Amino acid sequence: MDFNDSPEEATYRAKVRAWLAANAPKAAARSADSESAEGLARARAWQATKAAAGYAQITWPKEWGGPGGTPIQQVIFSQEESAAGLAGAGYFGIGLGMCVPTVIAFADEATRLRFVAPALRGEEIWCQLFSEPSGGSDLAGIRTRAIRDGDEWVVNGQKIWTSGAHYSDFAILITRTNLDVPKHKGMTMFWIDMKSPGVEVRQIHQMSGGSGFNEVFFTDLRIPDSQRLGPVDDGWKVSLVTLMNERNSVGGTMGVAWPEFLTYLRDAAPEALGDSAVRERLAEWYVQTEGLKHIRSRTITALSKGQTPGPENSITKVVVAHQLQAMVSEAVDLLDQFGIIADPAQAPQDGVFHGSFLSAPGLRIAGGSDEILRNIIAERVLGLPGDIRLDKDVAFKDIPTGR
Numbered sequence: 262m263d264f265n266d267s268p269e270e271a272t273y274r275a276k277v278r279a280w281l282a283a284n285a286p287k288a289a290a291r292s293a294d295s296e297s298a299e300g301l302a303r304a305r306a307w308q309a310t311k312a313a314a315g316y317a318q319i320t321w322p323k324e325w326g327g328p329g330g331t332p333i334q335q336v337i338f339s340q341e342e343s344a345a346g347l348a349g350a351g352y353f354g355i356g357l358g359m360c361v362p363t364v365i366a367f368a369d370e371a372t373r374l375r376f377v378a379p380a381l382r383g384e385e386i387w388c389q390l391f392s393e394p395s396g397g398s399d400l401a402g403i404r405t406r407a408i409r410d411g412d413e414w415v416v417n418g419q420k421i422w423t424s425g426a427h428y429s430d431f432a433i434l435i436t437r438t439n440l441d442v443p444k445h446k447g448m449t450m451f452w453i454d455m456k457s458p459g460v461e462v463r464q465i466h467q468m469s470g471g472s473g474f475n476e477v478f479f480t481d482l483r484i485p486d487s488q489r490l491g492p493v494d495d496g497w498k499v500s501l502v503t504l505m506n507e508r509n510s511v512g513g514t515m516g517v518a519w520p521e522f523l524t525y526l527r528d529a530a531p532e533a534l535g536d537s538a539v540r541e542r543l544a545e546w547y548v549q550t551e552g553l554k555h556i557r558s559r560t561i562t563a564l565s566k567g568q569t570p571g572p573e574n575s576i577t578k579v580v581v582a583h584q585l586q587a588m589v590s591e592a593v594d595l596l597d598q599f600g601i602i603a604d605p606a607q608a609p610q611d612g613v614f615h616g617s618f619l620s621a622p623g624l625r626i627a628g629g630s631d632e633i634l635r636n637i638i639a640e641r642v643l644g645l646p647g648d649i650r651l652d653k654d655v656a657f658k659d660i661p662t663g664r
């Protein structure tokens with residue numbers, strides 16, 4: 262493991278810092294504000310600035326509009342962007358990190374040319390229509406049906422928890438196309454225009470007061486076969502490309518980080534530092550933070566050497582999401598009666614602890630729940646026996662549904 266930048270990495274970091282100092286917007290958004298038109302407009306402008314300078318998707322090759330940089334350069338840029346107080350991919354993360362790479366991998370040349378550049382510049386936003394009431398962790402349990410009708414497919418069903426569907430232009434959609442084969446073998450992926458007739462988006466009101474994700478209903482939605490991504494009934498393999506990108510992109514910075522939390526505590530509640538119970542928890546979070554730093558260093562070292570990081574990203578996400586929830590819960594407690602104020606204009610620390618307190622539970626579910634990630638760690642890191650999968654070889658139509 263190497264904790265230091267190589268000479269080339271140090272040069273790149275200095276170049277990025279200088280560029281950010283000259284170009285980063287002054288009033289940087291603290292986080293992706295998916296609720297306001299101004300937040301979206303600001304994010305689009307920053308995305309366009311990054312794309313013009315070759316910093317939007319650093320690892321993308323030149324033919325896709327990227328600079329053809331290395332994964333470690335992407336890590337360095339993200340670190341510096343975050344240190345500059347900028348939100349990172351925000352609105353565009355799902356599209357650029359998961360949907361567009363899936364389109365690039367499976368669509369024809371004309372489709373790629375049509376979509377890649379506008380997504381890179383933040384002009385078009387994509388969402389991921391995977392989870393359903395019957396299939397979240399078990400993606401292969403989905404029931405949204407696509408039935409072929411000549412050169413088109415007719416889709417009926419429902420998705421849920423679709424982040425950003427309410428402002429998205431396009432989506433990738435996984436459907437059930439064959440009931441007579443085991444669940445992993447009868448799915449097909451498409452890209453769709455979110456403004457198509459037959460697509461209805463309903464925002465879900467969250468306990469935070471926001472509405473960042475949605476239910477999406479399909480009623481006789483017609484999709485041309487030319488919008489299919491990958492072979493018929495082979496959508497599972499296509500979705501693995503999307504999910505691989507998802508697991509690799511979640512687990513970096515999420516909400517309030519340890520240094521921010523400690524700074525707050527020193528400023529706002531210095532007396533808490535003398536409380537032995539608080540000190541014990543602080544020591545635990547400090548140790549966790551150091552452990553995470555080393556796990557991240559392992560990932561960064563692998564990237565730096567041109568290798569693919571292993572499943573250790575799952576460890577990072579489980580620990581970060583838990584730690585965030587515990588720290589912001591402590592902060593809300595220490596704020597006493599002010600902890601319940603949500604309005605950023607009134608609340609201490611711009612309401613960041615209150616906001617994170619309400620969103621932290623979701624982070625333990627998004628991109629793989631705690632239990633699913635622990636299964637991955639058990640099976641792929643520790644080499645323990647696999648999860649029991651009783652329905653693996655059963656035709657989808659014969660899987661008991663409880664109805």
Ligand SMILES: Cc1cc2nc3c(=O)[nH]c(=O)nc-3n(C[C@H](O)[C@H](O)[C@H](O)COP(=O)(O)OP(=O)(O)OC[C@H]3O[C@@H](n4cnc5c(N)ncnc54)[C@H](O)[C@@H]3O)c2cc1C
Nearest residue numbers: 389390391392396397398399422423424623626627630632
């Ligand atoms: C903030 C956020 C954003 C999201 N954005 C999107 C999006 O843009 N697009 C999209 O398609 N989806 C999105 N999701 C949905 C997300 O992918 C699912 O919520 C997640 O996969 C879990 O699925 P589920 O909610 O159906 O829970 P379930 O799969 O029903 O799980 C319920 C509980 O059972 C546990 N469990 C399930 N299977 C196992 C097992 N094999 N072993 C042990 N325990 C198990 C789970 O850990 C969980 O505790 C988002 C979710 C959140 C919270």
